[in-house]
Amino acid sequence: QEQLVQSGAEVRKPGASIKVSCQASGYSFLGYYMHWVRQAPGQGLEWLGRIDPKNGDTKSAQKFQGRVTLTTDASFSTAYMELSSLRSDDTAVYFCARGVLLLGSFAFDTWGQGALVSVSS
Amino acid sequence: EIVLAQSPGTLSLSPGEGATLSCRASESVRADSVAWYQQKPGQAPRLLIYGTLNRDTGIPDRFSGSGSGTDFTLIISRLEPEDFAVYYCQHYGGSHLTFGQGTRLEIK
Numbered sequence: 001q002e003q004l005v006q007s008g009a010e011v012r013k014p015g016a017s018i019k020v021s022c023q024a025s026g027y028s029f030l031g032y033y034m035h036w037v038r039q040a041p042g043q044g045l046e047w048l049g050r051i052d053p054k055n056g057d058t059k060s061a062q063k064f065q066g067r068v069t070l071t072t073d074a075s076f077s078t079a080y081m082e083l084s085s086l087r088s089d090d091t092a093v094y095f096c097a098r099g100v101l102l103l104g105s106f107a108f109d110t111w112g113q114g115a116l117v118s119v120s121s
Numbered sequence: 122e123i124v125l126a127q128s129p130g131t132l133s134l135s136p137g138e139g140a141t142l143s144c145r146a147s148e149s150v151r152a153d154s155v156a157w158y159q160q161k162p163g164q165a166p167r168l169l170i171y172g173t174l175n176r177d178t179g180i181p182d183r184f185s186g187s188g189s190g191t192d193f194t195l196i197i198s199r200l201e202p203e204d205f206a207v208y209y210c211q212h213y214g215g216s217h218l219t220f221g222q223g224t225r226l227e228i229k
Binding site: 035037044045046047050059061062095097099102103104105106107108109111112113114 | 122153154156158160165166167168171172173175177209211213216217218219220221222223
């Protein structure tokens with residue numbers, strides 16, 4: 001069945017960058033947008049952006065524009081999210097999620113397990 | 122940017138009772154753009170409802186969604202112990218996506 005497996009937990013210092021991977025299996029990687037969502041400790045869900053693996057087209061939330069880079073490697077069915085200039089408030093679990101159209105309605109039907117990124121000096 | 126406000130923040134109920142969770146958008150949105158997710162501690166969110174009222178595969182029929190315009194509702198009838206979790210509504214406008222802040226459903 002469809003599955004997204006993410007890279008493991010990472011620790012970074014403020015000002016550094018992080019690159020999280022998300023490997024897809026069980027479906028056609030090129031057929032679905034991949035989205036990235038994060039969740040700070042004890043907080044709600046926040047959308048970072050999405051990428052179309054077919055052509056690399058990306059859209060990101062205004063808050064993260066200039067700091068987030070979304071890429072894919074179709075040969076490995078893997079999506080990547082890179083966040084630069086890390087601050088302590090970027091400490092969060094970062095999820096990848098597959099965007100689908102169900103009966104013409106958008107939803108995230110498959111999620112990665114999450115990758116904890118801790119930013120601390 | 123559309124903002125989603127969920128209420129209440131926390132809902133304390135007993136198993137067997139019914140729960141009504143609200144999600145209000147800052148402006149009118151299409152019904153096909155609203156979804157609901159359940160999240161348990163340490164887990165990724167799970168899709169419950171898409172297009173305002175359609176249950177995802179395997180979601181029990183005690184979960185139902187309704188709404189239009191700016192007001193959307195998730196109803197859980199006859200709460201089971203496994204239903205106590207945090208619930209999020211979501212809106213996707215094609216170029217931007219937002220979540221509500223969540224409603225925590227806890228055991229009374």
